Amino acid sequence: MRIVELTEDTKKDILNNLLKRSTNNYSSYEEDVVKIVEDVKNNGDKALFDYTLKFDKVKIDASNVKVTEAEIEEAYKLVDSKLVEIIRKALKNIREFHQKQVQNSWFDSKADGTFLGQKVTPLEVAGVYVPGGKAVYPSSVLMNVVPAKVAGVDKIIMTTPPAKDGSIYPSTLVAAKEAGVDEIYKVGGAQAIAAMAFGTESIPKTDKIVGPGNIFVALAKKAVYGNVSIDSIAGPSEVLVIADETANPRYLAADLLSQAEHDELASSILLTTSKELAQKVSLEIDEFLKILSRKDIISKSLENFGYILIAKNLDECISTANAIASEHLEIVTQNPFEVMTKIRNAGAIFLGEYSSEPLGDYFAGPNHVLPTNGTAKFFSALSVDDFIKKSSIISYSKQALEEIHQDIIDFANAEQLTAHANAIAVRFQ
Amino acid sequence: MRIVELTEDTKKDILNNLLKRSTNNYSSYEEDVVKIVEDVKNNGDKALFDYTLKFDKVKIDASNVKVTEAEIEEAYKLVDSKLVEIIRKALKNIREFHQKQVQNSWFDSKADGTFLGQKVTPLEVAGVYVPGGKAVYPSSVLMNVVPAKVAGVDKIIMTTPPAKDGSIYPSTLVAAKEAGVDEIYKVGGAQAIAAMAFGTESIPKTDKIVGPGNIFVALAKKAVYGNVSIDSIAGPSEVLVIADETANPRYLAADLLSQAEHDELASSILLTTSKELAQKVSLEIDEFLKILSRKDIISKSLENFGYILIAKNLDECISTANAIASEHLEIVTQNPFEVMTKIRNAGAIFLGEYSSEPLGDYFAGPNHVLPTNGTAKFFSALSVDDFIKKSSIISYSKQALEEIHQDIIDFANAEQLTAHANAIAVRFQ
Numbered sequence: 001m002r003i004v005e006l007t008e009d010t011k012k013d014i015l016n017n018l019l020k021r022s023t024n025n026y027s028s029y030e031e032d033v034v035k036i037v038e039d040v041k042n043n044g045d046k047a048l049f050d051y052t053l054k055f056d057k058v059k060i061d062a063s064n065v066k067v068t069e070a071e072i073e074e075a076y077k078l079v080d081s082k083l084v085e086i087i088r089k090a091l092k093n094i095r096e097f098h099q100k101q102v103q104n105s106w107f108d109s110k111a112d113g114t115f116l117g118q119k120v121t122p123l124e125v126a127g128v129y130v131p132g133g134k135a136v137y138p139s140s141v142l143m144n145v146v147p148a149k150v151a152g153v154d155k156i157i158m159t160t161p162p163a164k165d166g167s168i169y170p171s172t173l174v175a176a177k178e179a180g181v182d183e184i185y186k187v188g189g190a191q192a193i194a195a196m197a198f199g200t201e202s203i204p205k206t207d208k209i210v211g212p213g214n215i216f217v218a219l220a221k222k223a224v225y226g227n228v229s230i231d232s233i234a235g236p237s238e239v240l241v242i243a244d245e246t247a248n249p250r251y252l253a254a255d256l257l258s259q260a261e262h263d264e265l266a267s268s269i270l271l272t273t274s275k276e277l278a279q280k281v282s283l284e285i286d287e288f289l290k291i292l293s294r295k296d297i298i299s300k301s302l303e304n305f306g307y308i309l310i311a312k313n314l315d316e317c318i319s320t321a322n323a324i325a326s327e328h329l330e331i332v333t334q335n336p337f338e339v340m341t342k343i344r345n346a347g348a349i350f351l352g353e354y355s356s357e358p359l360g361d362y363f364a365g366p367n368h369v370l371p372t373n374g375t376a377k378f379f380s381a382l383s384v385d386d387f388i389k390k391s392s393i394i395s396y397s398k399q400a401l402e403e404i405h406q407d408i409i410d411f412a413n414a415e416q417l418t419a420h421a422n423a424i425a426v427r428f429q
Numbered sequence: 430m431r432i433v434e435l436t437e438d439t440k441k442d443i444l445n446n447l448l449k450r451s452t453n454n455y456s457s458y459e460e461d462v463v464k465i466v467e468d469v470k471n472n473g474d475k476a477l478f479d480y481t482l483k484f485d486k487v488k489i490d491a492s493n494v495k496v497t498e499a500e501i502e503e504a505y506k507l508v509d510s511k512l513v514e515i516i517r518k519a520l521k522n523i524r525e526f527h528q529k530q531v532q533n534s535w536f537d538s539k540a541d542g543t544f545l546g547q548k549v550t551p552l553e554v555a556g557v558y559v560p561g562g563k564a565v566y567p568s569s570v571l572m573n574v575v576p577a578k579v580a581g582v583d584k585i586i587m588t589t590p591p592a593k594d595g596s597i598y599p600s601t602l603v604a605a606k607e608a609g610v611d612e613i614y615k616v617g618g619a620q621a622i623a624a625m626a627f628g629t630e631s632i633p634k635t636d637k638i639v640g641p642g643n644i645f646v647a648l649a650k651k652a653v654y655g656n657v658s659i660d661s662i663a664g665p666s667e668v669l670v671i672a673d674e675t676a677n678p679r680y681l682a683a684d685l686l687s688q689a690e691h692d693e694l695a696s697s698i699l700l701t702t703s704k705e706l707a708q709k710v711s712l713e714i715d716e717f718l719k720i721l722s723r724k725d726i727i728s729k730s731l732e733n734f735g736y737i738l739i740a741k742n743l744d745e746c747i748s749t750a751n752a753i754a755s756e757h758l759e760i761v762t763q764n765p766f767e768v769m770t771k772i773r774n775a776g777a778i779f780l781g782e783y784s785s786e787p788l789g790d791y792f793a794g795p796n797h798v799l800p801t802n803g804t805a806k807f808f809s810a811l812s813v814d815d816f817i818k819k820s821s822i823i824s825y826s827k828q829a830l831e832e833i834h835q836d837i838i839d840f841a842n843a844e845q846l847t848a849h850a851n852a853i854a855v856r857f858q
Contacts, residue, residue: 022655083843086836097545100537108529115780116526116794121773123807137844171843207807225654226451226662229807233655254852261848293847340822344550351544351824354856358849359825362840363833365545366821378552378636378658380819390809392795393769395780396788404792407515411791414512414600415566418722419690420787423683427783 001256001282003308006271011320014269014307018324021236021265021305022373033190033219040194045201051191056132056161060186062202067168067184072177075170083171087138087178090363094142097365098150101384113397118390122152123229125204126387127196128181129211130172132161132188138175139361143368143382144211145179151387156181157204159196161188189213190220197224210369210382231382235373236265238305239357240326240346242317242339245274247332248353252277253284255330255356260301261294267305269324271317278308318342325376328357347376402428430685430711432737435700440749443698443736447753450665450694450734451802462619462648469623474630480620485561485590489615491631496597496613501606504599512600516567516607519792523571526794527579530813542826547819551581552658554633555816556625557610558640559601561590561617567604568790572797572811573640574608580816585610586633588625590617618642619649626653639798639811660811664802665694667734668786669755669775671746671768674703676761677782681706682713684759684785689730690723696734698753700746707737747771754805757786776805831857 004010039047045062052060076084107117126148130141141158148156158181160168168186176184185203187195192203193213199205209221210231221230239259241252256268272278285302289295311317318339321329325345333339336351343349347370348360361368371379405424412420433439468476474491481489505513536546555577559570570587577585587610589597597615605613614632616624621632622642628634638650639660650659668688670681685697701707714731718724740746747768750758754774762768765780772778776799777789790797800808834853841849 080843082839086840086843089833089836090840097537100535101547103532106529108526114793118530118795119769119772119778124773135844139840139844222655225651226804229804250855251852254848254855258846258848258852261846288848288851292851293845298848336824340548343820344553346820348821348823349548351822352826354827354830355823355825356830356852356856358837358841358846358852359830360821360823361849362837364543364823364825366547366823370821371818375655375658376818376820378818381821383819385814385819389800389805389807390812390814391772391775391805392777392789392799392810393780394777394784394789394793394795395765396784396793397781398783401783401785401788404518407518408787408791410511411515411519411568412787414509414515415564415568416722417687417690417787419683419687419717419727420790422717422721423680423687423785423787426679426683427785 001285001302001306001308003278003282003310006309006311006316006320011323015323018267018305019374021267029215030219033216034223036190037194037220037223040191040200041198048187048191048195048200048203051189052187055189057164058162058166060162060166064166065185065187065202067173067186072173075173078170079174084174087142087175090139091142091146091178093363093365094146095150098147098384102150103385103388107393112400112403114400115393115395117393119393120388120390123207123387123389124153125155125157125206126153127206127209128156128158129192129209129213129217130158130160131213131217136169136171138171139368140212141172141175142179145176145181147367147382147384148387149180151384153387155204157183157185157196157206159185159187159192162186190216193217193220193224197228208387210386231369231386232371232375232379236267237262238267238326238372239328239330240269240271240321240324241330241332242321243270243272243277243332244314244334245277246334247277249277249280250284251353251356252332253281253288256306257285257288257292257298258358259328260298260306261292264297264300264304266301268302269306270308271311271320272308273311273314273317275310278310282308314339321346325374327370327372327376328360330355330357345377347371347381430714430731430735430737432707432711432739435738435740435745435749440752444752447696447734448803450696458644459648462645463652465619466623466649466652469620469629470627477616477620477624477629477632480618481616484618486593487591487595489591489595493595494614494616494631496602496615501602504602507599508603513603516571516604519568520571520575520607522792522794523575524579527576527813531579532817536822541829541832543829544822544824546822548822549817549819552636552816552818553582554584554586554635555582556635556638557585557587558621558638558642558646559587559589560642560646565598565600567600568797569641570601570604571608574605574610576796576811576813577816578609580813582816584633586612586614586625586635588614588616588621588632591615619645622646622649622653626657637816639815660798660815661800661804661808665696666691667696667755667801668757668759669698669700669750669753670759670761671750672699672701672706672761673743673763674706675763676706678706678709679713680782680785681761682710682717685735686714686717686721686727687787688757689727689735690721693726693729693733695730697731698735699737700740700749701737702740702743702746704739707739711737743768750775754803756799756801756805757789759784759786774806776800776810
């Protein structure tokens with residue numbers, strides 16, 4: 001794995017290289033996607049099923065689009081019961097963490113009859129997209145469904161593209177059932193996103209769509225944003241590790257590789273103050289590569305977006321980490337909590353040598369749906385917050401309004417909104 | 430004002446009519462906007478100033494784009510000192526309400542060495558857009574800036590299109606100064622949004638862009654979403670009033686009119702159980718129209734999107750209000766708090782006959798930047814939440830990880846992510 005000395009120039013080059021992974025560069029597909037979205041919006045089920053036949057090569061219609069209880073029962077027979085047990089254990093941790101995110105409605109009142117507050121209401125219908133294809137990630141189902149469930153969403157639906165025989169992966173169905181999905185539909189791609197955004201005869205309209213997907217899914221989510229809410233548009237995964245000379249190079253190498261195996265656009269970066277550690281990690285990576293099953297993907301990912309960066313000191317590591325704003329950040333230093341206090345931008349922060357990133361992917365409880373590609377500067381992990389909205393509550397007594405009515409009238413008149421001024425004035429004439 | 434009996438059919442027609450106001454229908458401008466955004470992204474100041482000359486007819490360059498302290502001092506001389514005092518009073522209420530929205534970082538630890546938490550960090554740079562043109566709304570400046578300020582954002586910048594002589598409205602400058610804006614730039618339109626999204630030589634790159642604007646501004650915000658965060662895309666304003674026979678028709682009429690004066694796409698709707706009230710409100714509206722300065726706009730707005738709807742009972746009012754999901758909702762009934770408990774979808778809810786909507790626009794404290802056009806089903810008022818992000822914190826001891834390490838390995842292997850399994854396994858070999 002390449003070792004690079006960190007300077008202002010190399011830092012700039014690396015930041016630019018990482019940004020090449022952005023989904024915002026794929027606008028060439030945008031026109032096609034908008035066409036699909038419009039078609040499903042206007043023609044409902046017909047368009048939805050036509051695209052399913054065209055892209056997924058399977059004939060789905062209103063009679064078989066919804067997964068039946070019998071199909072779910074069948075799925076349980078096909079999934080290793082040990083995996084079901086593990087899913088339940090993971091779910092317990094994920095629920096426990098997300099329950100702590102629940103926000104209360106609140107109010108504040110004054111003795112003059114003023115009552116101000118904020119009312120928290122869960123969304124009514126949430127839509128979870130689950131990709132099909134070769135990769136089957138039941139953990140992703142749990143992470144997308146649990147926050148909606150904990151938020152108190154009335155109905156959670158799921159869409160996922162079927163195989164050519166019309167089936168859905170058993171572990172996807174089991175994970176959905178365990179997490180509490182109410183309805184599962186056998187459609188995928190941009191057409192499924194459009195169906196959840198506008199509703200069709202078969203698919204209910206949702207208030208928010210979450211879940212990963214390919215570039216067509218990502219662009220469709222962007223296209224329907226505003227008609228529904230969406231989660232942040234996911235890019236390729238990434239990990240950044242800040243380590244000093246106290247870190248175990250073997251553990252670091254294994255963690256960097258675990259990120260790189262996701263796909264060729266994934267990025268694994270080590271930021272260290274120790275040249276010796278850098279060398280050792282690089283050697284360990286070579287060793288591990290010989291035995292790992294996904295070594296082709298890993299090699300390409302490391303070649304494209306993998307770096308071992310040598311910094312002059314820990315402060316330089318921290319400022320670079322803040323500039324990169326990585327999805328995952330591991331801090332493996334003598335005092336990781338102290339370093340953490342200086343981190344502004346990261347999706348999830350893993351502290352110490354036993355907080356390996358896959359712990360967060362599967363089990364610890366915090367969500368693994370995280371802001372990627374620098375967006376941790378302004379976006380957060382998927383959470384219960386994503387499935388609620390807040391309404392302001394304003395109640396003034398006559399006395400309370402009378403006290404300030406002239407100020408409001410004057411302010412409104414200053415903005416030339418005379419009907420606004422009138423609305424206040426009539427109450428005291 | 431038209432009086433319509435509420436039935437399933439009329440309800441559907443009205444919902445469809447209201448949706449016609451959506452900014453999502455203006456996609457014909459999208460191509461032009463994307464071109465401007467790309468140009469500013471690639472060519473920075475040069476493109477930014479070229480567009481300013483083209484659209485705003487004023488020559489701005491790096492030497493004069495930033496408002497000076499002298500210009501702000503001059504603005505104070507031009508603004509009525511009474512307005513400055515009112516702005517300060519309003520600011521006090523707005524700050525007080527938003528301070529209650531501040532969320533804490535939290536953690537939860539277990540005796541086995543597990544530490545899980547959520548770290549709240551303010552965004553670093555926020556950008557506030559303030560429209561130019563005929564309408565000058567210092568209240569809007571306050572509402573967009575205060576939540577960022579209360580959140581602890583390091584730097585708040587503002588952009589607003591200059592007049593042809595290069596000046597900015599004095600009341601805009603005074604409101605910005607009072608609210609705590611750090612830097613003000615004389616640029617507007619899609620080019621200003623692009624500048625704040627990507628940064629130029631003169632304008633710093635921001636993490637989030639908020640503030641209202643015309644259709645070009647709205648489309649530009651949509652185009653840069655993902656590169657930065659944005660607030661929800663604002664549509665035309667609206668009010669819905671639920672009232673029973675106890676309501677004062679004169680007050681209701683004045684409130685409906687105050688909403689209608691915003692623009693021709695604004696919507697004012699009364700939902701009532703009382704035919705008598707409906708008639709009286711309609712008559713009061715006719716009376717008020719004779720004296721209001723913006724009667725042309727009001728008349729068109731009422732004609733296009735104004736309704737007095739007669740419902741069979743209060744439950745029907747409530748379910749219709751939830752379907753419309755209005756930006757502002759007034760509840761003027763015998764027991765407004767009880768009705769409020771049944772409201773799921775509304776941006777801000779005003780209770781009782783002295784909680785007139787303009788009270789919220791200017792003074793009460795809750796934000797007046799609210800989800801419009803049905804998006805209150807999933808979006809919230811602008812708040813401190815918009816200017817923070819949350820990072821998950823995960824720290825496991827050796828003991829804590831050992832306890833569950835086999836489960837993680839099995840889960841990762843079930844997903845065929847063998848390098849993930851390896852990262853955990855190496856720690857216990």
